Amino acid sequence: MTAASTTATAPTTAHQRGDTLAGLGAMVRFTLRRDRVKLPAWAGGLGLFGVYVAAAIPSAYPTEDDLGAMTTLFGDPLGRMLTGPGYGFDDPTFERVVGSGYGLYLMLLAALMSILLVTRHTRGEEQTGRAELVRASIVGRHTLLTATLVTAVLTNLAGGIAVWLAMVLVGGFAIAGSTLLAAAVAAVGLAFAGITMVATQLTLYTRAAAGMAGGVLGAAFVVRSGGDMAAEGGTPLSWLSPLGWAQQTGPYVLDRWWPLLLLGALTGITAATGFWLSARRDLAASFVPVRPGPPRARPSLGTPWGLAVRLQRASIIGWTVALSITGMVFGAYADALLGAVEDMPDVFIDLFGAEDLLAGYLGYMAMFMSLFISAFAILAVQSMRSEETGGRGEPVFATPISRWQWLGTNLAVTVVAVVVIAIATGFSTGIGAAVVTGDTIHLGELTLAQLNFIPPVLVTTAVAVLLFGVLPRAIGATWAIVGYAMITGTFGVLLDLPQAAFNLDPFSHIPQMPLEEFAAAPVLILVGLAAAVSALGLVGFRRRPINGS
Amino acid sequence: MDPDLVIHTEGLVKRFGNVVALDELDLDVGRGEVHGFLGPNGAGKSTAIRVLLGLLRADAGHVAMLGGDPWADAVELHRRLAYVPGDVELWPNLTGGEAIDLFARLRGGFDQRRRDELCERFDLDPTKKGRTYSKGNRQKVALISALASDVELLLLDEPTAGLDPLMEAEFQECIREVKAAGHTVLLSSHILAQVEVLADRISIIRQGAIVESGTLSELRHLTRTTIVVELEHDPAPLRALDGIHDLHTVDGQVHFEVDGHRVDEAVRALAPLGVRSLVARPPTLEQLLLRHYGDETTDTTDDESVA
Numbered sequence: 001m002t003a004a005s006t007t008a009t010a011p012t013t014a015h016q017r018g019d020t021l022a023g024l025g026a027m028v029r030f031t032l033r034r035d036r037v038k039l040p041a042w043a044g045g046l047g048l049f050g051v052y053v054a055a056a057i058p059s060a061y062p063t064e065d066d067l068g069a070m071t072t073l074f075g076d077p078l079g080r081m082l083t084g085p086g087y088g089f090d091d092p093t094f095e096r097v098v099g100s101g102y103g104l105y106l107m108l109l110a111a112l113m114s115i116l117l118v119t120r121h122t123r124g125e126e127q128t129g130r131a132e133l134v135r136a137s138i139v140g141r142h143t144l145l146t147a148t149l150v151t152a153v154l155t156n157l158a159g160g161i162a163v164w165l166a167m168v169l170v171g172g173f174a175i176a177g178s179t180l181l182a183a184a185v186a187a188v189g190l191a192f193a194g195i196t197m198v199a200t201q202l203t204l205y206t207r208a209a210a211g212m213a214g215g216v217l218g219a220a221f222v223v224r225s226g227g228d229m230a231a232e233g234g235t236p237l238s239w240l241s242p243l244g245w246a247q248q249t250g251p252y253v254l255d256r257w258w259p260l261l262l263l264g265a266l267t268g269i270t271a272a273t274g275f276w277l278s279a280r281r282d283l284a285a286s287f288v289p290v291r292p293g294p295p296r297a298r299p300s301l302g303t304p305w306g307l308a309v310r311l312q313r314a315s316i317i318g319w320t321v322a323l324s325i326t327g328m329v330f331g332a333y334a335d336a337l338l339g340a341v342e343d344m345p346d347v348f349i350d351l352f353g354a355e356d357l358l359a360g361y362l363g364y365m366a367m368f369m370s371l372f373i374s375a376f377a378i379l380a381v382q383s384m385r386s387e388e389t390g391g392r393g394e395p396v397f398a399t400p401i402s403r404w405q406w407l408g409t410n411l412a413v414t415v416v417a418v419v420v421i422a423i424a425t426g427f428s429t430g431i432g433a434a435v436v437t438g439d440t441i442h443l444g445e446l447t448l449a450q451l452n453f454i455p456p457v458l459v460t461t462a463v464a465v466l467l468f469g470v471l472p473r474a475i476g477a478t479w480a481i482v483g484y485a486m487i488t489g490t491f492g493v494l495l496d497l498p499q500a501a502f503n504l505d506p507f508s509h510i511p512q513m514p515l516e517e518f519a520a521a522p523v524l525i526l527v528g529l530a531a532a533v534s535a536l537g538l539v540g541f542r543r544r545p546i547n548g549s
Numbered sequence: 550m551d552p553d554l555v556i557h558t559e560g561l562v563k564r565f566g567n568v569v570a571l572d573e574l575d576l577d578v579g580r581g582e583v584h585g586f587l588g589p590n591g592a593g594k595s596t597a598i599r600v601l602l603g604l605l606r607a608d609a610g611h612v613a614m615l616g617g618d619p620w621a622d623a624v625e626l627h628r629r630l631a632y633v634p635g636d637v638e639l640w641p642n643l644t645g646g647e648a649i650d651l652f653a654r655l656r657g658g659f660d661q662r663r664r665d666e667l668c669e670r671f672d673l674d675p676t677k678k679g680r681t682y683s684k685g686n687r688q689k690v691a692l693i694s695a696l697a698s699d700v701e702l703l704l705l706d707e708p709t710a711g712l713d714p715l716m717e718a719e720f721q722e723c724i725r726e727v728k729a730a731g732h733t734v735l736l737s738s739h740i741l742a743q744v745e746v747l748a749d750r751i752s753i754i755r756q757g758a759i760v761e762s763g764t765l766s767e768l769r770h771l772t773r774t775t776i777v778v779e780l781e782h783d784p785a786p787l788r789a790l791d792g793i794h795d796l797h798t799v800d801g802q803v804h805f806e807v808d809g810h811r812v813d814e815a816v817r818a819l820a821p822l823g824v825r826s827l828v829a830r831p832p833t834l835e836q837l838l839l840r841h842y843g844d845e846t847t848d849t850t851d852d853e854s855v856a
Contacts, residue, residue: 293644302654391638398632
């Protein structure tokens with residue numbers, strides 16, 4: 001491997017254009033062959049999600065007149081924050097509820113699919129050295145990136161068709177609106193494929209590239225949340241987000257196609273930038289030059305604690321900054337919420353705690369943000385697993401460090417980080433709210449509200465640790481807890497779920513301060529549960545073999 | 550257990566599903582010796598070392614290392630050993646120097662001067678980040694860290710696969726120093742020349758079981774010496790002897806192989822035939838391996854025997 005550094009010049013002139021795409025057909029077939037399970041699964045998943053909502057809404061609400069209760073919630077500022085500009089909720093039909101209420105989540109799925117697809121086939125191949133082997137054969141400079149783009153186009157097309165089939169065949173929805181919705185979903189997916197093509201040129205590792213593109217996706221979500229919250233139909237802020245553009249097509253309501261041109265342009269510009277950057281760097285290098293580091297380790301590094309802190313440091317800093325910014329933005333949206341209250345129907349006030357609407361919103365945000373903190377914790381456990389399988393753990397386990405000590409210190413660092421991130425997030429949300437309401441009480445209040453949600457985060461972490469110790473291949477299943485809590489916590493009341501369904505969600509046992517009163521019992525029970533489950537994971541890890549590389 | 554044995558396994562079995570990785574492995578490594586652990590890829594060398602480290606748990610059989618049970622007493626035993634894996638992976642954002650210090654400190658301290666001297670000898674730049682090292686340099690990081698720790702036992706799993714010949718020579722020198730200090734080395738390899746040069750004793754593993762074990766000269770005894778002679782007379786009388794194999798004449802030179810314990814008889818038979826020149830070659834480890842893997846794994850043996 002050559003030294004990782006940037007090259008300023010690119011010898012593009014010496015070659016014919018066709019040479020840089022040599023072997024494209026074979027590479028596209030090869031890429032599709034490698035993803036022959038993943039791609040149908042993602043596209044099919046989009047279709048299944050479409051089938052589910054297209055079938056579930058009419059069965060939960062037998063006539064379209066019954067939809068009023070649902071669209072009242074979807075159409076309020078908080079509902080719009082989570083769903084979109086809310087087109088058609090004033091005159092709801094099944095197709096409008098599906099398109100305006102759930103379309104955003106189809107788009108998020110398509111974007112995630114594209115981010116993972118592009119990082120996997122570009123930076124992932126370079127990082128493992130496989131790209132070197134491929135590029136050494138008769139394969140042009142742009143072939144890998146082009147094959148990835150072609151695959152992304154085909155996959156998003158397949159996803160779009162799956163959504164269209166679900167809407168038209170299962171829902172029996174209008175052809176025009178269904179086609180537009182499917183096209184919007186695919187267009188968002190492609191735009192994020194383009195964005196990821198740029199991100200993979202800038203970073204050295206798939207995780208960093210996916211993190212960067214995921215950050216753009218998160219920002220796009222947060223920006224349009226604020227824009228859509230402030231007014232029905234969105235505000236200029238909504239138009240600053242690629243997700244906003246896709247939603248402004250208003251499937252089944254406005255049925256306007258032209259906002260998709262914006263997504264097309266974004267895809268074109270980002271993909272072209274990706275090609276331009278990739279032609280100006282070495283294989284396996286990035287634009288950030290690698291600097292030499294210290295020749296010796298600081299004394300603190302030579303302990304299990306030091307190692308655990310060092311390995312998690314970058315992730316802790318990144319999540320703290322990202323969630324603090326997100327919290328601050330959501331806190332500042334309190335203003336938009338209060339502004340929109342006047343337009344709200346009484347039904348909503350009844351349902352959502354009229355006495356303190358603001359407190360209800362901020363309390364919900366504490367729960368919502370704690371789901372992201374759980375995501376940090378699950379990823380931390382997953383990276384412990386990749387230490388083990390990636391061959392870096394083995395030499396460490398061959399030193400006089402017991403497995404309990406290794407897992408225990410890593411877990412302790414993660415738990416401390418969870419507390420730090422919760423304080424930073426809660427305090428930042430408080431700053432955002434305090435700035436727009438002029439009331440500094442939010443600072444302490446929201447920090448406490450966020451700390452109050454640590455116990456369910458710990459339970460989630462403990463489940464991941466248990467799986468790490470007992471069934472390490474299944475750590476990913478922990479994400480189901482976060483997904484489940486997201487659904488019950490956000491739509492549970494609306495869907496009229498039975499109490500048992502709420503009881504299964506660890507996050508629902510915690511009162512949402514500042515609207516609700518603090519209660520010690522759930523905190524103690526959940527912390528005790530987390531400790532017991534983690535202990536089982538530690539015991540399991542002591543008893544199972546280490547996976548070598 | 551014999552207190553002079555640093556490693557002792559008896560009937561060690563390790564299965565992965567239906568695959569039997571270790572099939573009643575009996576391995577003895579004495580104190581202070583450099584023990585060559587020789588076998589082709591997939592023979593079970595790394596699995597055996599992982600069991601010795603307590604990373605894997607044996608399904609059956611008895612293992613003792615430094616007098617303890619590697620699964621139950623892992624932490625205690627790990628204070629007294631250092632391990633270099635065959636495929637060293639480093640943290641991308643830690644420098645080589647940091648990784649060396651990290652492993653050595655986790656092992657419980659090390660000689661700073663020796664560490665710097667080793668960096669010099671192996672020509673390693675410790676300020677580079679883990680991701681920028683080549684395979685050979687990653688291996689040097691693990692080796693330097695292991696050699697800088699003053700431990701009783703070194704477990705080295707194909708430690709020089711990525712090193713160039715100059716560094717290989719430096720490595721051999723370091724192993725001799727370790728031996729001179731009275732420490733024990735288990736050196737797994739499929740690089741025959743390396744084991745031949747360094748090892749006091751050799752165990753050959755094949756399909757999870759030890760097929761031969763002993764000093765190099767003991768093993769040679771079990772195999773054939775190649776003899777090339779120029780004779781004045783017809784070599785026909787040699788054909789009548791037991792233990793003479795593959796006798797043929799090329800350009801007037803007579804080539805044949807003779808079983809280790811019949812060399813004496815062959816030399817007596819040669820004397821009356823008028824010997825003008827004689828070359829006798831001891832068996833190389835390639836031949837030792839060929840004898841054990843020759844029939845069933847001819848294809849892989851060709852690759853493995855390239856030293």
